[in-house]
Amino acid sequence: MWQTEFLELENPVAEILKPLIEQRADPYIYKHTDGYYYFTASVPQYDRIELRRASSIAGLASAEKVDAWFKPDSGAWSELVWAPELHYNDGAWYVYFAAAPSREIKHKLFQHRMYAIRNQNANPLEGEWEFMGQVDTGIDTFCLDATTFTHKGQLYYLWAQKDVAIEGNSNLYIAPMKTPWQLGGPPVMLSKPEFDWEIRGFWVNEGPSVLKRNGKIFISYSASATDENYAMGLLWADENADPLDPAAWTKLRQPVLQTCYEGKVYGPGHNSFTYGDDGEVQLVYHARTYTEIVGDPLWNPDRHTYVKPLRWDAQGMPVFGKASEA
Known part of the structure; x- marks a missing residue:
């Protein structure tokens, strides 16, 4: 793996942004072939998976909220439902999410594993x-933030996980899938x-x-603590390269x-990409509007x-611009 520098372009007619939906972190917006936009995100209570749909991105703000799934009262996935994503794979809808058996921290980490519903x-x-059930990666450590994508007919799983041999909370991993809920x-x-x-x-x-x-596969990701230090990075590969080759x-x-x-606009991150009515790419992310957070930022609802x-x-490289400007 090698690195390069990134230069942003200035937007001389920038518009100051306002939140589309308040108190929804880890947002995911998907435009389906039926013409509807679908939205899901972490809710402040971390207790359920909430879905919305609308005929426009703006319409998601006032769309009906449907509670698709609630966490059980006990068990391995009974607490801290984080970062759901809604995908349409192999003719069915899937939500991938992370959940933990409790709110207890062990070895400086929560105990999340990844799961799927259909x-x-x-x-x-x-x-x-x-x-x-659980999307088992073969590594029994803290993991979360799963997404999927199809490239040249192969479905891939992409996520964050702890490696006990590497310093830090999580790294990014990829694997092929044999079914939409099992790695291959x-x-x-x-x-x-x-x-x-x-x-x-x-x-x-x-x-x-x-x-x-533009002939490339891009992977955006987020890094650092979830306060104002939170920020986004980027990986890219040629579309003809093997995605499984680091x-x-x-x-x-x-x-x-x-x-x-x-x-x-503070701590932008945990983004997704969708498409506007004109087909142009839209960047979806969460952020806060203040930095004076009392206690652990995890429990602050105002992302x-x-x-x-x-x-x-x-x-042909993406230009993200400023988090406060359209």
Whole structure:
């Protein structure tokens, strides 16, 4: 793996952003072939999976909220339901999420593992959700923030997990899938916390999201503590390369989105990508509007969902701009 520097372009007519949806962290927006936008995110209570849908991105803010699944009262997935993502894989809807058996911290980490639920109804806000069990990576350590993507006919799983031999909370891993809830090969590490901006407060690489454009596969991710230090980085590979080959990926040395103090948008991260009505890529992420957090930032509910256009430079690289500007 090798690195390169990243240069942003200035947007001379920037518009100051306001949150699209308040108090929803780890936002995920998916535009389906039915023309609807689907939204899910971590709710402040961390007790359920909530879904919305609307005919426009703006409409998600006032769309009906449907509680698709609740955590059980006890068991391995009975606490701290984090970072759900809604995907349509192999003709059915899946939500991938992380959950823990308790709120207890062991060895400086929560005890999350990753799980999947499935709905075979055409509309995932209706029908029954079936619990598919743990998505087992073969490594029994803290893990979370799963996403999936298909490339050249192969479904891949991408997530964050702790390696006891590597300093920090989590690294980024990829593996092929044999079913939408089972891996079909061993995990391959693509990135670990190593740069100064990735290790502020905590050593973290997490929240990966995939975008394919301009002959490249991009993986955005988030790093550092979840306060104003939280920021986003980027990996990319040629679309003809093997996604399972770590040497195929370039990791940028500098963050691509970070706190904008002048615009008062703090700790942007845990993003996803969607598409506007014009087909252009939209960047979805959460951030706070203040830094005076009482206690652990994890329990602060005021991480809000933002959406802004993603722009591109002459080399076909994404330009994220400032977290406070459209």
